Amino acid sequence: xxxxxxxxxxxxxxxxxxxxxxxASLARSIARSAEIEAxxxxxxxxxxxxxxxxxxxxxHLGHYFGTMRSWQxxxxxxxxxxxxxxxxQVITDRDGVGPIxxxxxxxVADTLSVGVDPERSTIFAHSAVPAENQLMLPFLSLxxxxxxxxxxxxxxxxxxxxxxxxxxxxxxxxxxxAADILFCQANLVPVGKDQLPHLEQARLIAQRxxxxxxxADKKHPxxxxxxxxxxxxxxxxxxxxxxxxxxxxxxxxxxMTADETAKALKKAKTDSNRVITxxxxxxxxxxxxxxxxxxxxxGAPEEIAERIGDGGAGTLKKVTTEAVNEFFAxxxxxxxxxxxxxxxxxxxxxxxxxxxxxVANETLDAVRSAMHMSY
Ligand code: TRP
Numbered sequence: 001x002x003x004x005x006x007x008x009x010x011x012x013x014x015x016x017x018x019x020x021x022x023x024a025s026l027a028r029s030i031a032r033s034a035e036i037e038a039x040x041x042x043x044x045x046x047x048x049x050x051x052x053x054x055x056x057x058x059x060h061l062g063h064y065f066g067t068m069r070s071w072q073x074x075x076x077x078x079x080x081x082x083x084x085x086x087x088x089q090v091i092t093d094r095d096g097v098g099p100i101x102x103x104x105x106x107x108v109a110d111t112l113s114v115g116v117d118p119e120r121s122t123i124f125a126h127s128a129v130p131a132e133n134q135l136m137l138p139f140l141s142l143x144x145x146x147x148x149x150x151x152x153x154x155x156x157x158x159x160x161x162x163x164x165x166x167x168x169x170x171x172x173x174x175x176x177x178a179a180d181i182l183f184c185q186a187n188l189v190p191v192g193k194d195q196l197p198h199l200e201q202a203r204l205i206a207q208r209x210x211x212x213x214x215x216a217d218k219k220h221p222x223x224x225x226x227x228x229x230x231x232x233x234x235x236x237x238x239x240x241x242x243x244x245x246x247x248x249x250x251x252x253x254x255x256m257t258a259d260e261t262a263k264a265l266k267k268a269k270t271d272s273n274r275v276i277t278x279x280x281x282x283x284x285x286x287x288x289x290x291x292x293x294x295x296x297x298x299g300a301p302e303e304i305a306e307r308i309g310d311g312g313a314g315t316l317k318k319v320t321t322e323a324v325n326e327f328f329a330x331x332x333x334x335x336x337x338x339x340x341x342x343x344x345x346x347x348x349x350x351x352x353x354x355x356x357x358x359v360a361n362e363t364l365d366a367v368r369s370a371m372h373m374s375y
Contacts, residue, residue, distance in 0.1 A: 033230040036188065044078030049229070050176070050186035053083035055103040059110040060251035061324070062244040065295050066233040070190060072115030073206060079188070081121040082109050082356075084180055085349070088126035088133070092170040093161060103344045110254055112348065113335035124352035132183040133359035138367060139175050139182075142208040143201070148172060152197050178202035182223045183360045190229040198229050213370040222366045234291060239268040240284040255335055258318040258325040265289075270313035271276045278305045286316065296327035 037079075040047065042197040051067065051232045075081040085104050090097045097103075104125060111123055125132070125281050148154060157173075160165050169176070174197075181189055189199055206223035210216045227271065238250025239244065245251070252264050269285045278289040290301040298304050298319065308315050338345060368374045 006280040008228050017071050025197070026193065027223075029210070029228055030230055031329045033228055035337045038226060038261045038349050040077050041078060045080075047079040047186065047188045048082065048186045049074055049188040049190065050082040050084060050181055050184055051109060051190050052086040052089070052091050052110075052180055055092055055100065055107045057103060057246040057368070058106055058253040058255050060244065060246065060253045061292065062236045062238075062251065064114065064254060065236055066192070067190060068110070068114045070231060071111070071121075072117075073120050074190075075116060080094060081116065082184055082186060083116060083121060083123045084350075085125040086180070088176065089173060092157075094164060094167060103348070106255070108336040108345045108349055109335050112338055113254070113331045118348045118351065122352045122355045123348055124356035128349075128353035129167045129183070129354070129360045131181055131357065131364040133176075133366055135177055135179040135183055135367065136172070138209065138371065139179055139205050140172060142205050142212065143175055143180075148174070148237045151201065153194070158327075160319040173212060174198050174201045175205065178205045181226045182206055183363045184303060184356065185224045185359065185363065187224045188229050190231050192231060196228060199276050202226055206352060208366075209370075210327060215370055222363070222370050234295060236292060236295075237284060239264060239289040241288065244363055251326065253327065254331065255339075256320075258329075258334070259326055261328075265324070268317060270316065274312040276312070276316050277309045278302045283285065287312070289316055289320045291324040296320075296323035301339060315355070 036047075046256045053063070053067075069082060071083065085107050087097075087100060087104055090100065101184070108123060112118065116123065153176060154166075154171060157170055161170075177198050178201055181199075182205065189195075189202075191199060199236050203225050206221075206225055207216070209223060210221040213222070215221045238245065238248055239252070240248065240250045241249060243246060252261055256264065268289060271283055271286055271288070273283070273286075276286060276290070277283065278287050278290050280291075287301065289303050293304050300306075304319060308319060363375070
């Protein structure tokens with residue numbers, strides 16, 4: 001097979017992906033993100049925001065403060081908000097997907113409980129949108145194998161698989177993620193810095209598609225070019241001081257009761273110095289609890305520390321527990337109501353899936369037509 005001129009050479013692609021994370025480009029992304037942030041108030045109607053979450057278990061406070069808390073404010077500014085339940089991304093590794101149906105519905109409940117309004121926003125699942133998934137084929141033809149191997153996130157995922165074989169879907173999941181973003185013509189994707197290479201991959205695919213199929217210099221490109229909304233996600237550690245993750249069992253879940261939260265926090269790792277100070281470098285565990293209490297509205301971490309003084313870890317945990325339970329009480333109450341009504345959760349998903357399918361079918365039609373494959 002000969003390479004057509006617009007086929008990416010691996011070095012160019014590598015450069016583009018590496019550029020997504022180098023300092024100058026990061027500075028550009030940050031500046032552009034701030035510009036968009038300001039424009040959201042002026043022209044919310046210009047934006048369609050898409051974010052995706054893998055239904056791997058129950059959402060925890062790391063998810064909440066990392067991304068979920070920004071969804072309602074974005075939606076309420078009038079931005080067309082799309083939340084993807086990324087169920088096909090869960091099958092990227094070879095472990096079982098667990099009780100996937102429960103997890104998907106639990107994620108829908110989490111999403112609604114943090115204020116996403118299904119009347120205004122679209123909540124949908126990968127597996128329910130065939131036309132989106134079909135975009136994988138033309139998209140895969142626009143990326144090279146070595147480019148996929150060099151994707152920093154895929155590399156990290158490979159390392160995390162602990163020597164087990166990587167599936168083809170894992171290798172190509174950035175392409176699938178590009179399909180997530182591009183099928184619905186989203187132009188805004190809230191991401192952390194680590195996800196910038198993914199977004200760059202999506203932009204490259206959009207660009208290459210339009211170029212290859214003669215839409216690059218016309219007024220009507222098939223795809224929009226998505227941009228990053230870089231969030232200021234505070235780094236919350238798990239209760240053992242390690243990275244917060246479900247598999248480590250060191251999280252506080254959104255769905256926990258006040259008692260369960262108290263129990264989990266009681267087990268949190270601290271240190272033996274009774275005088276509580278905010279010192280993330282030298283006292284990561286203590287500082288993490290102060291940060292958590294602070295995020296839940298208890299004041300600045302330093303102030304909370306001062307109030308506790310020499311009250312020790314016990315007082316710190318008590319203060320943190322109260323702050324967390326008070327902050328999450330309304331979300332948890334709403335969530336409890338929602339999970340009691342499975343039919344409702346399913347109906348929300350059905351409606352979102354229908355909207356997603358309508359847009360996906362339109363996009364696929366445009367793709368077929370650009371490719372001269374409409375028969
Ligand atoms: N990869 C993301 C994660 O692991 C989830 C995701 C899937 C996503 N599709 C997306 C995020 C599209 C943003 C846009 O959290």
